[in-house]
Amino acid sequence: MNISTTAASDGLPSAGHPYCGMWVTQDGYIRHELLPTGRYDEARGTRHSAYQGRYWVKGNHIDYRDDTGFTADGEFRDGVLYHAGMVLYREQPA
Known part of the structure; x- marks a missing residue:
């Protein structure tokens, strides 16, 4: 699944x-x-x-830059976020 960012071109x-x-x-x-x-x-x-900072999404790719300037990236695949060696799942509302 490839999801576009937004109507804006800035991601x-x-x-x-x-x-x-x-x-x-x-x-x-x-x-x-x-x-x-x-x-x-x-x-x-x-x-x-x-950690806090900004993020940008392009397709299934996500780039991060925390408030100290550290950068990282990740990828969304099949409803799972793979980021910096971590595997994160969407939290479902209670």
Whole structure:
């Protein structure tokens, strides 16, 4: 499944973008929220907002740049986010 970014050419998501939302590791230790503003907020264990920054999506590829300048990337495949050696699943609403 190849999903386009938004109507904008800058790769920033829109509020209805299908990848926005909470992504979590299977054990729930890492919680990665992709916000519709093009920002992300990552929690690790009990440490909320351990990492924050911007992200851009092009097709199934995602690029990250945290607020310290560190960069990383990932890929969405079959409803799973593969990012920096982690496997994250979309959190389903309770």
